[in-house]
Amino acid sequence: MALSILSARRKRGFHVATSDSNVVQFENVGIRYGAGPEVLRDVNFALPEASFNFLTGVSGAGKSSLLRIMYLANQPNRGLVTIFGKNVAMITRRERPEIRRNIGVVFQDFRLLEHLNVFDNVALPLRVSGAAKNVIEKHVTELLTWVGLADHMKALPPTLSGGQQQRVAIARAVIARPRLLLADEPTGNVDDAIAMRLLYLFEELNRMGTTVVIATHNESLVGRFQHPQLHLDNGTVEYRTTQVPSPTPVDA
Amino acid sequence: MMGPRSDLPLSDNPAVRILPWIVALMVYLATLTLAGGLLVGTMANQWSQGLSGTLTVQVAPLKNESLAELDARVIQATRAILKTPGVKSAAAIPLRDIAVMLEPWLGGEANVKGLPLPRLIDVALNPDIDLQALAERLRKATPGAEIDNHQYWRDHLITFLRSLEIVAAIMVLLIAITTATIVVFATRSGLAVHREVIEVLHLIGAPDAYIAGQFQRHAQRLGFIGGAAGGVLGLATLLGLSYLAGNLDGVTLPALHLWHWPILAALPIAAAYIAKWTARRIVLRALNRMA
Secondary structure (H helix, E strand, O other), rough: OOOOHHHHHOOOOOOOOOOOOOEEEEEEEEOOOOOOOOOEEEEEEEOOOEEEEEEOOOOOOHHHHHHHHHHOOOOOEEEEEEEOEHHHHHOOOOOOOHOOOOOOEOOOOOOOOOOHHHHHHEEEEEHHHHOOOHHHHHHHHHHHHHHOOHHHOOOHHOOOHHHHHHHHHHHEEEOOOOOOEEOOOOOEEEEOHHHHHHHHHHHHHHHHHEEEEEOOOOOHHHHHOOEEEEEEOOOEEEEEEOOOOOOOOOOO | OOOOOOOOOOOOOOOOOOHHHHHHHHHHOOOHHHHHHHHHHHHHHHHHHOOOOOOEEEEOOOOOOHHHHHHHHHHHHHHHHOOOEEEEEEEEOOOOHHHHHHHHOOOOHHOOOOOOOOEEEEEEEOOOOOOHHHHHHHHHOOOEEEEEEOOHHHHHHHHHHHHHHHHHHHHHHHHHHHHHHHHHHHHHHHHHHHHHHEEEEEEHHHOHHHHHHHHHHHHHHHHHHHHHHHHHHHHHHHHHHHHHHHHHOOOOOOOOOOOOOOHOOOHHHHHHHHHHHHHHHHHHHHHHOOO
């Protein structure tokens, strides 16, 4: 099924002069909490435009901390981070909303607005950027149908199962077709069939030019795709561009 | 209270739910205070324009003048007054009545007989009277006749009325400030209660103005609901009072002009805008500090 958010032209107007085509770049980044030791140190990597990346590592390795910097919720304690070619330390309050509208985030704890129904939650990014009513109606209905929540559009998030809430969160993150999609354990609460369907959605978005980062500790899922991995281990990041041969049996 | 769709559950906040009630009370107080101020202002204007409707002309006795001569001059003066355009009526007050008025000071009528008492002419006027012309005409017609338009007493009365008017204006201003202060607290409490939702909206890319818009629309709505209730009650009170005043025969109380009513009816709208702009300012300032 074709989703019109995937075929629609990306809205114009967001242009940042970039010296290179990296959407995200970390240089010698260190993160610490309070006065404690650095939980991540000497982090160096670059994510090119329209790349699809997994962010792996055991839980507690710092995946969410890294994502928080990418969606401008935290600042690194050390080093240089650029998003869309902009140094995050130099981004002003005024510039932040526009940059964030180009970043879709699937939060690990979903962060759905509990008093808004599923439709309104997913419509939120479009409303915030002032989209027309009929466009919102069309795109949200389509996307919710696609993620299998057509019958739950008027439901409030607390009445949904964890897996359903997760799909709402994903729909909200992708509805405005962001340039950068960050997903924190987006398949943690769904069965494998739905997980594959959601990853397919991310791949479709990626094909349209969205840079995707998916944090997961589900190594078997990662193994089924030929995508580079940012692997967090021992407090730093290893960027695995060449894929180790999949351990999945050929006849699977 | 169901309202238009909002991204923030702003009504789920006790501090906000009490807001319409307080605004209603404030607008009620403001309506009565403002009506009082407008009435007092109308009264002061009437007095300062000499439009109180009456004046007294005094004809002082000349030296060695007989009673008959004085009577003749009083009649002459009364005629001159009656010929002036804008005069409704003029009547000389009989000597007997003057004696009665003076009795507390001078004793019974018998004692008054021989005294050179001034005579008084009671004059009722139309509002469009030209007092200068009247004085001019009177001076030509009858030497010794003087208009007493109660200048001294009137000046003091007007000063007093103007002071009341200023006090009323200050009270309306204070009520407005109080209303704004309540909105400040309700909005701050809303910001604290909905902190997490605001954070999510920020992460989704909502600009501060979008979030402020939600708060200001809500505050404006509550301000208008409360204000309308208070305003209707205030106007009803005023109508009741003016009905009771109309029952008082013979006493001319100043009444509200027709154009005063729309001013009073605009108070709920003013309350709604005070609520709106206060909420907006507070939210934008708080969000700016959140960094």
